[in-house]
Amino acid sequence: xxxxxxxxxxxxxxxxxxxxxxQNVIDQTLNEYKANSHQxxxxxxxxxxxxxxxxxxxxxxxxxxD
Numbered sequence: 256x257x258x259x260x261x262x263x264x265x266x267x268x269x270x271x272x273x274x275x276x277x278q279n280v281i282d283q284t285l286n287e288y289k290a291n292s293h294q295x296x297x298x299x300x301x302x303x304x305x306x307x308x309x310x311x312x313x314x315x316x317x318x319x320x321d
Contacts, residue, residue, distance in 0.1 A: 266273055293300060312319055 295303060
């Protein structure tokens with residue numbers, strides 16, 4: 256999602272008219288994502304990723320919690 260937001264900002268900075276993705280492409284992509292979303296150890300992969308990032312931050316910058 257972060258990469259998508261970055262690309263959108265770059266596109267908006269051009270000042271040109273943006274092209275919209277057709278709804279059927281959006282629907283198909285969403286259906287494929289739902290069908291292929293994986294869970295490991297009972298948690299979605301993004302939860303594992305975010306937990307790992309927090310552990311890194313805890314080690315390197317523990318004062319962020321204050």
